[in-house]
Amino acid sequence: MSRQPMTSMERVMTAITHKEPDRVPLFLLLSLYGAKELGMTVEEYFNKAENVVAAQRAMREKFQNDCYYTFFYASIETEAFGSESFFVENGPPNAGVPILDTIEDVFHLEPPEISESPGLKRVLRATEMLKERVGNEVPIIGVAMSPFSLPVMQIGFEKYLEMIYFRKEAFDRLMKVNEAFCVAWANAQLAAGATAICYFDPLASPTVIEKEVYMRTGNVVAKRTIAKIRGATATHLASGLTLPVVHEIAQTGTAVLGFGSADDPVALKKEAEGRVCLIGNLNGLEMVHWTREQARQTVKTVIEQCGKGGGFILSDGHGEVPWQVSEETLLAVSEAVRLYGTYPLK
Amino acid sequence: MKGFEDLLDDFENALLKIDRINAASIFRGFTQESKEFHPVEQLVVGSLDRIGEKWELGTVSLAQVYMSGRICEELIDEYLPKAKVNRKDSPRIAIALLIDRHALGKKIVTSLLRAAGYEVADFGDGLTPERIVEKTIESRIEILLISTLMYVSALKVEELRGQFDREGYRVKIIVGGAPFRLDEGLWERVGADAGSRTASDVFDLLEYLGDGKGVS
Incomplete structure (x- = not known):
């Protein structure tokens, strides 16, 4: 007897509560890919909320995606602090010169007003428009950079590491500013209609910062920040190793955890079970060269490894599908989810 | 007296703890004894190599790799002029x-x-x-x-x-x-x-x- 298919919202909410929905939810995290969909340059595309809304709706229809993704690009947040973004062809914009020249500048930094940032206002407008159109049928996923990871764009990695290791008072000051901004930004997106916030925190990965240092810095920051965000969060480490910190990240109060292709999915599933829902882990760069068969096999394998009992959403492992991945590959991934991800799993 | 392997372990540990003072003390002690650049290079490159391998295995972080390199660079910059040793005759x-x-x-x-x-x-x-x-x-x-x-x-x-x-x-x-x-x-x-x-x-x-x- 066939069951009535769930809506995307029901499917995702069931998976997040560690139960089996009708099938494994699919989150193709398509951001700048929308520019390709509409035949525009990346800069032109992100200049209007209406473009993002139109592309998100068209791509969901085409790929049977289970979410809308209102992430524009990471440096849109540092634009709010006064820096520039550099647009390139067929890829995400790069953050420009850091707004903080020296570590001492941290003591003069204040959190910007969301309402005064044209870029952030466009994201909020896109979120509102999507919410008006879809109501509660499809989750809308917003993004906020974690206060702990944002400084890589604000001051550069090298000076930030000096702060983490040797300048505690400057580090604490920067976290205070960034936490206020992150909470305001995440809550503004939730108020505009986002269902959940993806809390991007690449520096939480032991690939980037050793666990012992993360535990007394970024983990404490995440606990404080996530407690003030008025909605569900999904923490994403953008391809960094996740397994060694899965328990610690689950304890920050986040509901979902992103993982990449470097992690061991079987070990991760065991550690995450009942604690945090997993989202991952297709390798976006390998997807550029996949055949249809490779797409099917990879999806099949990861569903076998992580799908049982729910608590799993299929996605890429980085948080953004590259422009260079073909539509055929995305369609093959989408078909494979329906073929191999229907519960009960075979 | 400590052998070279023990010294390598100590130097690597100091680097991984981002302990500039201890790393400098080990390095300076060693360079006072060694008159040639080759053993000094073995100490520095040997330690950084091991740290790089550990990053590949996922047991040390990128931050540790970077900070270790910076500490070694500072130590070598201080050592080369004093020791009157030239940098390598390497490709450009x-x-x-x-x-x-x-x-x-x-x-x-x-x-x-x-x-x-x-x-x-x-x-x-x-x-x-x-x-x-x-x-x-x-x-x-x-x-x-x-x-x-x-x-x-x-x-x-x-x-x-x-x-x-x-x-x-x-x-x-x-x-x-x-x-x-x-x-x-x-x-x-x-x-x-x-x-x-x-x-x-x-x-x-x-x-x-x-x-x-x-x-x-």
């Missing part, structure tokens, strides 16, 4: 960040090479292929190290190679950075001569591509 090497502006990877590799006594010209960040070609030819560079963070920047290496070919200038290109780690065949597809998975891989690649010229 330059490093550049193509398009991107996140320079951590480039700085790690530069620190490692300088800590091992190499001269490395740093061409800078956010550079176009045209600018890199211009600087490379002007400085008569033999080995060019290209660092990238973004995939779309990694793809630009192909354009860079094409411009060198059109200029008729022969240079060995070694690429590194996240896109080349995540897609193992990418270095070859974009026309590089080699891809470096970790910063310390660069020593073997220099040996291989530099025909061993002054590189040990």
